[in-house]
Amino acid sequence: MATLSKKSFIDECKVQFDVDESSIIYLMCERLNIDETAFYMTINEPIDENIAMQIKEDLMMIEDAYPIQYVLGYAYFYGDRYIVNKDVLIPRFDTELLVDWVLTEHSNESKQIVDVGTGSGIIAIQLKRERPLFNVTATDISNQALDVASANASHYDVAIDFKHANGLEGVPSFDILISNPPYIMHDEIDVMTESTIKYEPDLALFAEDNGLSIYRMILTQACRENKHQFICYFEFGYKQQDLLTELFNQFDRVTGYEFRKDLQGHDRMAKVYVKAR
Structure with a gap:
């Protein structure tokens, strides 16, 4: 996989998967362990290829209505992460x-x-x-x-x-x-x-x-x-x-x-x- 900027990666995922852009961005932030401010500040920088592959695997599951929280293995409550499956x-x-x-x-x-x-x-x-x-x-x-x-x-x-x-x-x-x-x-x-x-x-x-x-x-x-x-x-x-x-x-x-x-x-x-x- 050629190294893409985060912005180009979003565009590619929107073509490949029937998933809304907000879910793609949410997944990217979670997998990169950054908040949205940091994400948009670095949107034109490359995304790690291993993380990009992981996100595409995630999106395949989400496309089949698998809850994003189960994909990640956690959900937020009171702003903190709790394990869910x-x-x-x-x-x-x-x-x-x-x-x-x-x-x-x-x-x-x-x-x-x-x-x-x-x-x-x-x-x-x-x-x-x-x-x-x-x-x-x-x-x-x-x-x-x-x-x-x-x-x-x-x-x-x-x-x-x-x-x-x-x-x-x-x-x-x-x-x-x-x-x-x-x-x-x-x-x-x-x-x-x-x-x-x-x-x-x-x-x-x-x-x-x-x-x-x-x-x-x-x-x-x-x-x-x-x-x-x-x-x-x-x-x-x-x-x-x-x-x-x-x-x-x-x-x-x-x-x-x-x-x-x-x-x-x-x-x-x-x-x-x-x-x-």
């Missing part, structure tokens, strides 16, 4: 708002936190990084997901008690529960992206009962096992606020709840207050 969901920026909600309402003091359906571990790890005195437990039904979460926790040198469990199995008591569980209804598949449908794990995406089955399971387990007062923070689908309101009202120990909006202005987060038994 096909066994875990790719972090979404809206989930940062859920973590922010907890952080703004709870200072750094000893509290028992449980993250249900931790996936890559981003929620549990970020909470522990920001609030070192939190005692954080994280559960997931997938051993493969827990392997990813454990690797992320090791990378950031935080102590999380990871448990292979369905919901809250083996977690009898906590002060704060946080969860971004599977909640997509099966009839919503038409509005999902091709890359999500083809490559992200179904186990972490879909739920029965109009997407409510995991919330119902979590609250049932929590109200049965945890006799103390606690608070739940949930992320949910943009069509589910009314359905969740009905669900929350079915639990005698739930004393109230409130909702917050995502970056697009949709109600996508819930805080649920549960009284002591």
Whole structure:
């Protein structure tokens, strides 16, 4: 391969691959480990041939809708890199708002936190990084997901008690529960992206009962096992606020709840207050 400038390489890739220019530039920045400012300042300089070959291999996968985060092996959350692969969901920026909600309402003091359906571990790890005195437990039904979460926790040198469990199995008591569980209804598949449908794990995406089955399971387990007062923070689908309101009202120990909006202005987060038994 003849050595090309970065600009010429972009032009060549646009001809060879059905991938938008922004994805090409993003990949180049990531593979070159530079930010966009440095990229544009050096756009007329040659690109390393080995890196160029790697980027073309990446683009072949992306052309088949393979998520760019899985291609790279990492995704960003709170501006930091977290390992991701096909066994875990790719972090979404809206989930940062859920973590922010907890952080703004709870200072750094000893509290028992449980993250249900931790996936890559981003929620549990970020909470522990920001609030070192939190005692954080994280559960997931997938051993493969827990392997990813454990690797992320090791990378950031935080102590999380990871448990292979369905919901809250083996977690009898906590002060704060946080969860971004599977909640997509099966009839919503038409509005999902091709890359999500083809490559992200179904186990972490879909739920029965109009997407409510995991919330119902979590609250049932929590109200049965945890006799103390606690608070739940949930992320949910943009069509589910009314359905969740009905669900929350079915639990005698739930004393109230409130909702917050995502970056697009949709109600996508819930805080649920549960009284002591």
